[in-house]
Amino acid sequence: MASAARYYNLDSMIRAFIEKNGGGNIINLGAGLETAYYRLNEQSATFYEIDMPDVIAARRTILGEQKNEVLIAGDIFDMEWVKQIDKSVPTLLVVSGVFQYFKEDAVVQFINNVKRVFSKVELIFDATNETGIKYTNKYVKKTGNTGALMYFYINDGAEFAERTETKLVEERVFFTDARKMLKKKLGIYTRIAMKIVDDKKRGVLLHLRIK
Numbered sequence: 001m002a003s004a005a006r007y008y009n010l011d012s013m014i015r016a017f018i019e020k021n022g023g024g025n026i027i028n029l030g031a032g033l034e035t036a037y038y039r040l041n042e043q044s045a046t047f048y049e050i051d052m053p054d055v056i057a058a059r060r061t062i063l064g065e066q067k068n069e070v071l072i073a074g075d076i077f078d079m080e081w082v083k084q085i086d087k088s089v090p091t092l093l094v095v096s097g098v099f100q101y102f103k104e105d106a107v108v109q110f111i112n113n114v115k116r117v118f119s120k121v122e123l124i125f126d127a128t129n130e131t132g133i134k135y136t137n138k139y140v141k142k143t144g145n146t147g148a149l150m151y152f153y154i155n156d157g158a159e160f161a162e163r164t165e166t167k168l169v170e171e172r173v174f175f176t177d178a179r180k181m182l183k184k185k186l187g188i189y190t191r192i193a194m195k196i197v198d199d200k201k202r203g204v205l206l207h208l209r210i211k
Contacts, residue, residue: 001190002203005174006126009205010096011039013124013170017092018045024090029076030098033059037069048072050081077102077110082117091118095125100133100150107152111164115211122169123208127154132202157206167209173198174205 014026014036023044028034031049046068049059053073065071074081076098085091093114099107114121128136133153140148154160161168175194179186186194197203 001178001186001194002174002197005178006096006203006205007036007039008177009172009174010094010124010126011036013172013205013207014092014094015040015042017090017122018042021090024092025085027085027091027093029093029095031055031059033062034096035063036094037066043068046070046086048081048085050074050076077106079113079117087118089120091121093121093123095123097126099125099127099152101148101152103151108164111166111208111210118211121210123166123210124205126203126205127152128202128204129153129155129200131200132197135202154204154206157204160206161208164208169207169209170205171201172205172207173201174203 018024018026018040023042023046025048026036026042026045027048027050028036029050031051032055034049037047037049048070049056050072051059052075056071056073060071070084072081072084076095111123114123128150130153133150137149140146140150157171158168175198179191179194179198
C-alpha cells in the first residue's frame with residue numbers, strides 16, 4: 001500500500017509540473033525499473049532515467065529506451081549526468097526511495113550541487129521522520145539485511161527547506177487519497193496504520209523549488 005500510494009501521489013505531482021510548464025524535463029534519479037514514463041504517457045516532456053551502469057543496462061534490456069526518453073548511466077551524486085541534460089528548460093528531479101540510504105550531508109550537498117548547475121529546477125523526494133526511520137531499521141535488522149539500513153530523515157519539511165535555502169512548495173502525506181478511495185475495502189488495522197502514518201508524518205513527499 002505504501003508503494004502504491006507513493007507512486008499515485010508522485011504521478012499526480014509530476015503531471016501537475018508538466019501541465020504548469022507545458023512540458024520540461026522529468027529526471028528520475030536512481031530510476032531502477034521505474035515506469036512513470038509509461039504510466040503518465042506525457043509526450044510533451046522529456047524523461048531522463050539515471051542510475052548506475054549495471055542498472056541502466058538491465059533497464060535497457062527489460063524496458064528499452066522509448067521516444068522522448070533518455071537513459072543515462074552514472075552515479076547520481078557525482079553530477080556527471082547533467083552534461084547530457086538540456087538545462088535551459090524547466091526541470092523536475094524525482095528521487096524516489098533513494099535518499100533514505102544516505103547520510104544527510106550527502107543529500108544537502110546534492111541539493112547545493114543542483115543549485116550551481118540548473119537555472120530553473122524543482123525536486124520531489126520521499127522521506128520519513130526520525131521515528132519512522134527507527135521503526136524501519138528495526139524491521140530491516142530482523143531480516144538480517146544490515147546493508148539496507150536507512151539514515152536520512154526529515155522531521156520538519158519547512159525547517160529543512162529553510163536550512164537548504166530552498167522553497168517548500170508542498171509537503172504531502174502518503175495516504176490521504178487512498179483512505180478516501182478505498183475506505184472500508186481496507187481492513188481496520190490497515191486503515192488505522194495508514195492514519196497514524198499520515199498524522200505523524202512517517203511517510204511524506206516533499207516538493208522543493210531549488211532555483
